[in-house]
Amino acid sequence: xxxxKVTNCLVNAPKDDAIVLKSSMALQEFRMCExxxxxxCKTSGYLLGTVVDGTYQPSPYMxxxxxxVLGRIKLGTDSAAGFRNILVSDCICENTRGLQMGAIDGGxxxxxxFSDIILxxxxxxxxxxxxxxxxxxxxxxxxxxxxxxxxxxxxxxxxRGAFASGVVGIPGGIIEDVxxxxxxxxxxxxxxxxxxxxxxxERINSSLEPNFMGTFPAHGLYVRHARNITxxxxxxxxxxxxxxxxxxxxxxxxxxIDGLRSSLPPRAAVRAVRSRDIQTGDISRLS
Numbered sequence: 001x002x003x004x005k006v007t008n009c010l011v012n013a014p015k016d017d018a019i020v021l022k023s024s025m026a027l028q029e030f031r032m033c034e035x036x037x038x039x040x041c042k043t044s045g046y047l048l049g050t051v052v053d054g055t056y057q058p059s060p061y062m063x064x065x066x067x068x069v070l071g072r073i074k075l076g077t078d079s080a081a082g083f084r085n086i087l088v089s090d091c092i093c094e095n096t097r098g099l100q101m102g103a104i105d106g107g108x109x110x111x112x113x114f115s116d117i118i119l120x121x122x123x124x125x126x127x128x129x130x131x132x133x134x135x136x137x138x139x140x141x142x143x144x145x146x147x148x149x150x151x152x153x154x155x156x157x158x159x160r161g162a163f164a165s166g167v168v169g170i171p172g173g174i175i176e177d178v179x180x181x182x183x184x185x186x187x188x189x190x191x192x193x194x195x196x197x198x199x200x201x202e203r204i205n206s207s208l209e210p211n212f213m214g215t216f217p218a219h220g221l222y223v224r225h226a227r228n229i230t231x232x233x234x235x236x237x238x239x240x241x242x243x244x245x246x247x248x249x250x251x252x253x254x255x256x257i258d259g260l261r262s263s264l265p266p267r268a269a270v271r272a273v274r275s276r277d278i279q280t281g282d283i284s285r286l287s
Contacts, residue, residue, distance in 0.1 A: 001021070001034075001036065001159045002032070002033075002034050002035050002036075003035045003036075003108060004035070004036045004037070005036075005037050005039070005279075006019060006036075006037070006038045006039070006041060007037075007039050007040055007041070008010060008039075008040045008041065009041045009042075009148075009249060010042050010051070010238075011041065011042070011043045011044075012043075012044045012045070012046050012048075012051040012071070013043065013044070013045060013069075013096075014045065014046065014047055014048045014059040014061060014069065014071075015059065015061045015063075015069065015070065016070050016071075016105075017070045017071065017072055017073075017074050017097075017161070017263070018043035018044070018045075018070070018071045018072060018073065018093075018096065019038055019041060019043055019073045019074070020073075020074045020076075021033045021036060021074070021075045021076075022076065022078040022079075023078055023079050023080055023081045023082050023083060023105075023107055023135060024078035024080055024136075025080050025136075025138070030081040030107075031081050032081045032082060032083070032084055032107075033075075033081070033082070033083050033084075033086075034083065034084040034085050034086070035084075035085045036083075036085070036087070037086075037087040037089070037169065037201075038073065038087070038088045038089075038091065039087070039088075039089050039090055039091070040089075040090045040091065041073075041091045041092075041246065042091065042092045042093070042094070043071055043072065043073055043074075043091070043092075043093045043094075043096055043102075044056075044071055044093070044094045044095055044096060045059050045061075045068075045069030045070060045071025045095045045096045045097075045123070046058060046059055046071075046094075046095060047059045047060070050092075050191070054145060055115050056095075058095050059071075059095075060194045061150070061167045062231070065209060067097070067123060067124050067211055068097070068123035068124070069095065069097070070096065070097050071093070071096035071097065071124060071192050072093060072096040072097040072098060072099065072100060072286070073088055073093060073099055073100075074099075074100045074101065074208075075100070075101035075102070075112065076100070076101060076102050076103070076104065076109075076130075076208045077102075077104065077207055077208040078105060078136065078230065079102065079103045079104055079105045079106075079107040079109065079138070079144065080105045080106060080107050080137040080141070081107045081108075081144075082107025082108035082109050082110070082144075083101070083103070083107075083108075083109045083110075083112060084102050084108070084109075084110050084111055085112075086111070086112045086113070086164055087112075087113050087115075088113070088114045088115075088117070088148065089113070089114070089115045089116050089117075089118050090113050090115075090116045090117075090214045091116075091118075091119070092117075092118045092119075092120070093117065093118070093119045093122070094120045094121060095120070095121050095123070096119075096122060096129055097122060097123055097124045097125075097161060098119060098122045098124055098125045098126040098128060098129075098156075098163075099114055099117065099119070099126065099127050099128070099151075099154075100208060101128075101129055101130075101149070102124075102128075102129055102130030102131055102132070102144075102146060102208050103131055103144035103145060103214075104130065104131065104132040104133065104134040104135075104144055104206070104207065104208055105134055105135055105136045105137045105141065105144065105145050105260065106135050106137045106141025106142050106143070106144055107137075107144055107145075107180050108144065108145040108146070108147075109145070109146045109149070109275070110145070110146070110147045110148050110149075111146070111148050112149045112150070113149075113150045113151075113152070113211075114127075114150070114151050114152075114154065114212060115150070115151075115152045115153055115154075116152075116153045116154075117153070117155070118155050119154065119155070119156045119157075120153075120156075120157055120158055121157070121158035121159075122156065122158070122159055122160070122163070123160065123287070124160070124163045124210075124211075125163045125164065125165055125166055125210060126154075126156045126159050126163070126165050126185055127151060127154070127165040127166075127180075127183075128165065128166045128168075128172045128210055129146060129149060129166075129167045129168070129175060129178060130146075130166075130168055130169075130206075130210065131144050131164070131168075131169040131170060131174075131175050131225075132144070132169075132170055132173065132204060132205060132206045132207075132208075132209050133170060133173060133205050134204070134205050134206065134207055135205070138275065140214045142148055143173050144174070145173075145176075146169070146178075146208040147175070147176040147177050148177045149175075149177070149178045149179075149247075150174070150178075150179050150180075150181075151178075151179065151180050151181070151183060152180075152181040152182055152183075152239075153181075153182045153183075154182075154183045154184070155184050155281060156183075156184065156185040156187075157186050157187065158186070159185055159186065159187035159188070160187065160188055161187050161188040161189045161190045161219065161238065161240070161242065162191075162197045162215045163187075163215075164187075164216040164218050164219055164220055164221060164222050164244075165185070165220065165221045165222070166210060166213075166221070166222045166223070167214065167221075167222075167223045167224075167226050167229065167236060168200075168210065168213070168222070168224050168226075169224065169225030169226055170202065170204045170224065170225055171202070171204070171225060173204075173225065174225055174226060174227050174253075175225065175226040175227070176226070176227045176228055177227075177228045178223075178226065178228075178229050178230075179229070179230040179231075180221070180230065180231045180232065180234050181230070181232045181233060181234070181245065182232075182233050182234070183231075183233075183234040183235070184234070184235045184237075185220060185234075185235065185236050185237065186237045186238075187220075187236075187237070187238055187239070188238070188239050188240060188264070188283070189219060189238025189239050189241065189242035189271065190238075190240040190241070190242060191215070191219050191241040191242040191243055191244040192243055192244075193243045195216075195217060195243070195244055196217050196243050196244040197217065197246065198214065198215065198216075198217045200213050200214070200216065200217070200250075201213060201214075216244075216248070217244055217245070217248050217271075218245050218246060218247055218248035218271075219236060219238055219242045219244045219245070219246060220234075220236030220245075220246040220247055220262070221234075221236070221246070221247045221248075222247075222248050222250070223247075223248070223249050223250065223252050223255070224250040224251055224252070225251050225252075226251075226252050226253075227251075227252070227253040227254055228253075228254045228255070229249070229254070229255040229256075230255070230256050230257075230258075231247060231254060231256070231257045231258070231260060232256070232257070232258050232259050233258075233259035234259065234260055234261070235260075235261040235262075235286070236260075236261075236262050237261075237262075237263055237286055238263045241263075242263065243284040245264065245268060245269055245270060245271040246260065246262035246263075246264055246269045246270065247269065247270045247271070248271045248272075248273065249270070249271070249275045250261075250273045250274060250275065251270050251273070251274045251275060252272070252275040252276075252278065253275070253276060253277060254277040254278075255272075255275070255277070255278045255279065256279045256281070257270055257278070257279070257280045257283065258276075258279075258280070258281030258282055259281065259282050260280075260282070260283045260284075261283075261284050261285075261286055262283065262284075262285060262286065263285070263286050264285065265285055266283040266284065266285060268284065269283050269285075279282070
């Protein structure tokens with residue numbers, strides 16, 4: 001699709017995703033999904049009929065990974081050509097999976113902005129960006145590319161402690177130029193020292209869903225196989241004590257973290273593993 005506007009829509013999806021962009025080989029040729037805006041919409045994962053009658057009962061659907069309902073805004077999974085010039089803004093998402101996007105079929109995801117989003121009670125990772133090499137595309141598909149993705153003014157409440165946000169590429173598939181600005185996440189916390197020490201498994205040909213990775217070693221944001229990451233004026237707050245850092249940079253080349261507010265002391269809030277050129281500015285502890 002090209003030149004599409006989805007505006008002021010209320011979409012309740014008791015099982016599957018709510019608003020989804022795709023780029024498949026359905027027409028037997030590569031076609032970008034580009035110049036798309038999703039503005040002023042509300043998505044949810046409530047039981048069928050309960051948005052209409054106003055009772056807003058959570059859907060009991062658990063999907064095949066036993067995590068829960070979907071109901072989200074998503075770019076992918078099919079990404080043979082990819083996504084370009086996408087804006088998602090001024091939206092509310094309740095009782096859904098988090099904002100998810102990526103390129104895994106040899107295509108490109110670039111120049112994507114998510115701004116002014118309220119995300120309440122997400123059932124998994126509030127924000128997740130993925131690059132892999134599933135390559136459901138004609139033989140000889142190149143490595144996918146993900147670059148120039150912006151998240152700004154996103155307010156998350158009721159997040160589950162086991163599910164931090166993530167930006168996760170693969171060896172040889174580096175996600176580039178992702179920024180987080182004015183992001184506020186409140187989660188249940190409760191992470192353990194064992195979880196803080198976890199090595200996240202690689203699955204180079206995985207789909208977009210991150211459930212095989214398990215609990216991240218960060219309670220706020222986990223980044224791996226990436227370059228040029230910015231985290232600015234962002235808050236990661238937990239309701240229960242959490243032994244994991246707020247941010248973990250794993251095999252990251254170049255990152256700036258400034259204006260971070262965390263429930264942890266500043267020295268414990270950020271951890272860099274196998275990374276270089278990580279610059280930390282103001283990091284403060286929540287009172």
